[in-house]
Amino acid sequence: MTVAGRWVDDGNVALLTDLYELTMIDAYLAEGLEEEAVFSLFVRRLPRRRNYLVACGLDDVLSLLEGLRFTPEALDYLRSLRLFSPRLLDWLAAFRFAGDVHAVPEGTPVFGGEPLLEVVAPLPHAQLVETALMNQVHVQTVAASKAARIVTAAAGRTVVDFGVRRMPGADAGIKVARAAYVAGIDSTSNLLAGLLHGMPVAGTMAHSFVQVHATQLEAFRAFARIYPRTILLVDTYDTLGGVRDVVALSRELGPAFQVRGVRLDSGDLLELSREARRVLDEAGLPHVAIFASGGLDEDVIARLVREGAPIAAFGVGTAMGVSEDAPSLDMAYKLVSYAGRGRIKLSTGKALLPGRKQVFRRERDGRAEGDVIAVHDEALPGRPLLSVVMRGGTRVAPPTRLDAVRAYARAERDLLPPRIRVLEPADPAYPVEVSATLAAWRDAVAAELLRR
Amino acid sequence: MTVAGRWVDDGNVALLTDLYELTMIDAYLAEGLEEEAVFSLFVRRLPRRRNYLVACGLDDVLSLLEGLRFTPEALDYLRSLRLFSPRLLDWLAAFRFAGDVHAVPEGTPVFGGEPLLEVVAPLPHAQLVETALMNQVHVQTVAASKAARIVTAAAGRTVVDFGVRRMPGADAGIKVARAAYVAGIDSTSNLLAGLLHGMPVAGTMAHSFVQVHATQLEAFRAFARIYPRTILLVDTYDTLGGVRDVVALSRELGPAFQVRGVRLDSGDLLELSREARRVLDEAGLPHVAIFASGGLDEDVIARLVREGAPIAAFGVGTAMGVSEDAPSLDMAYKLVSYAGRGRIKLSTGKALLPGRKQVFRRERDGRAEGDVIAVHDEALPGRPLLSVVMRGGTRVAPPTRLDAVRAYARAERDLLPPRIRVLEPADPAYPVEVSATLAAWRDAVAAELLRR
Known part of the structure; x- marks a missing residue:
């Protein structure tokens, strides 16, 4: 053992x-x-x-x-x-x-x-x-519900899951990535999720790659040689200095320069993304996109989007991986x-609805108006969900x-x-209602219990 | 695949x-x-x-x-x-x-x-x-650090991990239980953690067991027949009514009554534990202990202990399992x-200390006074931790x-x-300091980077 x-x-x-x-x-x-x-x-x-x-x-x-x-x-x-x-x-x-x-x-x-x-x-x-x-x-x-908020905040921009390193264990690492994909993110950095679920995988580079080279420009040159269409991480020493090194590489490589983006991973992302965009545009690199990561959650992303930050993609890690603001749900599995x-x-506070149930979702003009929780064999207006x-x-x-x-x-x-x-x-x-039939059943069962 | x-x-x-x-x-x-x-x-x-x-x-x-x-x-x-x-x-x-x-x-x-x-x-x-x-x-x-707080709050009372059902996945289910045990809890309800880590396992009964019987007393009687030294869950319908059913069972069984405790899982645990204690004591059952569960975290436990709630053991689930108040740490793995x-x-905000390191913990009279992070081969006062x-x-x-x-x-x-x-x-x-030697090294490396 x-x-x-x-x-x-x-x-x-x-x-x-x-x-x-x-x-x-x-x-x-x-x-x-x-x-x-x-x-x-x-x-x-x-x-x-x-x-x-x-x-x-x-x-x-x-x-x-x-x-x-x-x-x-x-x-x-x-x-x-x-x-x-x-x-x-x-x-x-x-x-x-x-x-x-x-x-x-x-x-x-x-x-x-x-x-x-x-x-x-x-x-x-x-x-x-x-x-x-x-x-x-x-x-x-928990994970799909959190990821749906992040996708909403990103308002059509790309969202990549970077969270596996701080997700709780191997099983969560795989399943949170899948759940986030169900909720609408675009890809994951997690290769095991890629293998098991056929999800798209994505990645850029880490600070360590820059650190082991004599200069940042040398690191960028080496990485772009092997991965020409990569995204280069620019904040290891000084974000705008990193962006200028990307520009220098583009001069060096000329038409062979195919780098798709730069990644900002720290600092004031709104300010830095604007300045990075300006530096890239002035260098004739409008097609080099800006990728942001580092402590992102739906609130930070929503603010960046609202303020018009020129960011094309967000890498989201920990906040999504552990659903930082709501890491658990009051979920129960109860005999009915x-x-x-x-x-x-x-x-106290944990009352139940008896029996097998159905949920009817009422819709009008392509819009859900409210749900009714009913006894499973009731026939009520709306679309049954179970x-x-x-x-x-x-x-x-x-x-x-x-x-x-x-x-x-x-x-x-x-x-x-x-x-x-x-x-x-x-x-x-x-609005979520309980059907009259189900409510009456619940009250009858409760009354019988109280009589005993 | x-x-x-x-x-x-x-x-x-x-x-x-x-x-x-x-x-x-x-x-x-x-x-x-x-x-x-x-x-x-x-x-x-x-x-x-x-x-x-x-x-x-x-x-x-x-x-x-x-x-x-x-x-x-x-x-x-x-x-x-x-x-x-x-x-x-x-x-x-x-x-x-x-x-x-x-x-x-x-x-x-x-x-x-x-x-x-x-x-x-x-x-x-x-x-x-x-x-x-x-x-x-x-x-x-994350889990061991949270569990240490819960053990502190319990102040010597028994703590059992009940969290696996809301832990994030199978791997976390096993490893959080182990980490919590390292931090001082007494046992877990999780059998896979028991198998894999040889941890003590514990458990009581669920509401469903009571619900499927015609009466609560019948449920208690049936469970105590097979598990005489069990802990009976008393809050399915009405907590004090449940306690009175336990008393009734003790009258019925006489000397064969060996039930060790009652579990309260909802409501005002301070008030209910006092009333339950009174009912049990008046029935001559002072040795029947009170076990509490349901939404517990270190703050709730500390309050119950401070107010003298007559509770012998706490079952802690979700709050510990996901470390509700601090579900993630700003943890990094960095090239140095x-x-x-x-x-x-x-x-920005993510500076590093270079090279292999040692941490010296200075102690006096059996009390840690502070740590020094140093270069790995420095010889400083204190106990090296790595x-x-x-x-x-x-x-x-x-x-x-x-x-x-x-x-x-x-x-x-x-x-x-x-x-x-x-x-x-x-x-x-x-207090955590950086040794003079390590600080000087860091400054020298930073200066060299800035010169480039």
């Missing part, structure tokens, strides 16, 4: 779960509580600086559910804890997820209280997968039905191509009212 | 890197720039709410460096990008990390500007590993020496046992002045 060399564990992801899931299943099996349960995964309320969320992570959820197995090593470990019955260990050894999943497609804008997905499965199955499902949907929805009966809880994506443990369709997910996300975001798509808190917020 | 089923990728972690690392290496090889480089990994400045950081992640760094290989699949992918020379691809195919690493032990308190580790290797080797090293050290240092000459950059941990690509010692790392972290934290170990911003901050 060595850790060394097991950089990212793979085979035992079934153990990416909370201990209590297994103790509860042990008790369920002892009591014969194996009837159908419905669990709903949703975000209770949006963070202050989010007018909408972008649902993301479903593809990994389905892969997980299809592949979830307990290895002999995992079972040996569980046995070693001396907590579980032989019945449970046998059940885990034979486990194959056999439930259904109903979900909104990846890239769908969602709001507080709306299910991102619902699992319908024998109770122990649905309970078992809680932790891993949330672990994957949470980070990806068991054995055909709606279930809720009454914990559909079945897994039956009996098998996907009902192959994974959607990433570019199609991205295009869908873009189209769905464009349907939102303009006041919801901005960075500032929307007033009024997007 | 399918993603489905590849839940967490393992074999291609060598591609967990930024594209520009490879383009730069391609240029280094073309130019023959393969002399010895020193890169320093450090945090520029501490977040406002951190008086110190707890260095963490070194063990994974060393495992990564020992095992880093480019698979045929990775090389095929890189070839498909049509960016790289055959020289680079051959070099990557044969790559084995051949450098040295000097580092502070995991669990060491560190401050702004101090190296957590330094890599000494042929330039392309040291450049190649930048992204993955930061990706691992960043998240683990090449071919025997100190290198820096002058970018030592060689890898030579020529091989660890100089087997990994330290996790419990030993945790004990070291505790002892080192106890050496810090009391004003640094509190939650509030320390005034004055912990």
